[in-house]
Amino acid sequence: MADRIGFIGLGFMGHGMAANILKKGxxxxxxxxxxxxxxxxxxxxxATEVTTPRAMAEACEVVVLCVTGSPQVEALVERPDGLAxxxxxxxxxxxxxxxxASTRRLAAALEPHGITLIDxxxxxxxxxxxxxxxxVMVGGDDAAIDRVRPVLESFAGRVIPTGPVGTGHTMKxxxxxxxxxxxxxxxxxxxxxxxxGLAPKTFDSVVRGGRMDCGFxxxxxxxxxxxDRDAHKFALSNGLKDVxxxxxxxxxxxxxxxxxxxxxxxxxxxVAAGHGQDYVPTLSDFVAAANGVSLTD
Numbered sequence: 452m453a454d455r456i457g458f459i460g461l462g463f464m465g466h467g468m469a470a471n472i473l474k475k476g477x478x479x480x481x482x483x484x485x486x487x488x489x490x491x492x493x494x495x496x497x498a499t500e501v502t503t504p505r506a507m508a509e510a511c512e513v514v515v516l517c518v519t520g521s522p523q524v525e526a527l528v529e530r531p532d533g534l535a536x537x538x539x540x541x542x543x544x545x546x547x548x549x550x551x552a553s554t555r556r557l558a559a560a561l562e563p564h565g566i567t568l569i570d571x572x573x574x575x576x577x578x579x580x581x582x583x584x585x586x587v588m589v590g591g592d593d594a595a596i597d598r599v600r601p602v603l604e605s606f607a608g609r610v611i612p613t614g615p616v617g618t619g620h621t622m623k624x625x626x627x628x629x630x631x632x633x634x635x636x637x638x639x640x641x642x643x644x645x646x647x648g649l650a651p652k653t654f655d656s657v658v659r660g661g662r663m664d665c666g667f668x669x670x671x672x673x674x675x676x677x678x679d680r681d682a683h684k685f686a687l688s689n690g691l692k693d694v695x696x697x698x699x700x701x702x703x704x705x706x707x708x709x710x711x712x713x714x715x716x717x718x719x720x721x722v723a724a725g726h727g728q729d730y731v732p733t734l735s736d737f738v739a740a741a742n743g744v745s746l747t748d
Contacts (some may be wrong), residue, residue, distance in 0.1 A: 454565040454602075455546060456514075459517070460624055461484065463684045464585075470492075470581065471581075471583045473498060477605070480499045504527045504533045504534045506532075508534040508541050520692055521547075535564065538564070542598060542599055551693060552617075552699075558591075558617070569616060570589070572619055586611065588613050588619040627693040635713070641738075642747055645746055651676060651746050659672070698715055721734055
């Protein structure tokens, strides 16, 4: 594949993804979003730097976005010096966790200009990004997906087509609803256990290796038991964003989602109390403290 690849969003996930794109032999152009140190590392590995999305679109045929959410994606595409301003054919691969309605709107607006947007949000962790074993849920035209599949496979262990554009982001919201729901359940269960005198290590000794164990449980409890703050590097504010997107999506579908509302309220309370930049497993400490117990005693 001769396409030059652009990458914007070199955060915890994006840095490892971009490094794997380079490792697989693709020519890579990068732009700093918030993390200059990641960009410098990639330039040192052979990437080329640009300073605007338009310049990236002019230099590349495929651009991967891995930013916070829809407002950031929309700005990178539609601002005066954005990707669309280059006025040339382009494939944009949105690996962010975005709102499906925004994704579909952008795709429809870009299509007449020869720009194809596909949504390719991610499952798993920054560790998997570095190891090239992410899950990627891809929504979009089959031909466009086939064109970028070698790029996706450079950082993914599984590439899973989900249907038309927007369905990847829909599946990602559902996936994150499950994971943030687990976080809220674990936190409440740990709090009740602590209130009753049951230590987190005892709780873990029963669940670990049983039917309720899973990969998310293990990273969550690596913090709870070992106090490893980097065990699951995903901020509470991002969790709140994702379950808020789900709430908007459910409202648009005119369905009741009371469990989703309860999960969102758990995250909203922690973020409102000033813990937005703390990682998701720390929700357990917040819930425990709010009920007058500690998980470290």
